[in-house]
Amino acid sequence: MDSRHKLELLIPREEIAQAISRLATEIRRDYQRKAPLLVGVLRGAFVFLADLVRELEIPLSIDFVEVESYRATTSMGVVRITHEVSLPVQGRHVLVVEDIVDTGRTTSHLLEHLRRREPASLRLCALLDKPSRREVPVTIDYLGFTVPDRFLVGYGLDMDQQYRQLPAIYALEEGDGG
Ligand code: IMP
Ligand code: MG
Numbered sequence: 405m406d407s408r409h410k411l412e413l414l415i416p417r418e419e420i421a422q423a424i425s426r427l428a429t430e431i432r433r434d435y436q437r438k439a440p441l442l443v444g445v446l447r448g449a450f451v452f453l454a455d456l457v458r459e460l461e462i463p464l465s466i467d468f469v470e471v472e473s474y475r476a477t478t479s480m481g482v483v484r485i486t487h488e489v490s491l492p493v494q495g496r497h498v499l500v501v502e503d504i505v506d507t508g509r510t511t512s513h514l515l516e517h518l519r520r521r522e523p524a525s526l527r528l529c530a531l532l533d534k535p536s537r538r539e540v541p542v543t544i545d546y547l548g549f550t551v552p553d554r555f556l557v558g559y560g561l562d563m564d565q566q567y568r569q570l571p572a573i574y575a576l577e578e579g580d581g582g
Contacts, residue, residue, distance in 0.1 A: 409563065410577035415549060417572045420559060423548040427529065428459035430546055431499070438497040439463045443489055445514065446470040447568070448503030451560035452531045456501065467491045473510045483513035493521040503560050504532040508540040515542075532556065532573070
């Protein structure tokens with residue numbers, strides 16, 4: 405592990421596992437006979453998606469989408485799809501799987517984008533929600549945890565591409581560059 409940042413354990417791996425079991429129960433109940441298309445948002449959601457699908461035990465397909473947000477310039481963040489969902493979306497029950505909803509800009513842009521491809525239904529599953537930072541309203545249909553306004557890493561989440569491999573979720577210590 406890189407030692408430049410001080411990390412504080414926020415959500416231990418056992419609690420993540422419990423949340424995933426709960427989410428899997430809800431999703432299984434709602435999608436039992438719908439053969440949903442799960443769309444993981446790269447790169448942060450890859451760990452969450454991998455753990456979630458192994459608990460679902462229903463027929464489903466998996467695809468990925470990559471989204472980039474540029475928020476260097478003041479208020480308006482620009483969101484761009486850099487890797488499209490390759491499988492057909494039209495008529496499918498699509499469940500987007502996100503690591504974290506922060507300002508909501510990335511997710512709301514992505515949901516609008518997918519809605520134009522006419523899925524039979526479109527819902528959102530997010531491991532983490534940081535509601536204190538919301539700028540654009542987003543409905544999270546399946547949520548793991550509500551988290552405070554701190555910069556988080558681990559379990560797929562990165563700080564400059566580091567720490568994604570950590571098995572739990574950590575907060576960067578204040579004043580540590582997060
Ligand atoms: P939003 O568009 O502001 O909602 O940002 C969503 C994206 O920003 C997420 O999918 C993450 O990739 C990234 N992000 C937001 N907060 C954090 C964090 O605390 N740690 C790591 N990445 C984050
Ligand atoms: Mg992300």
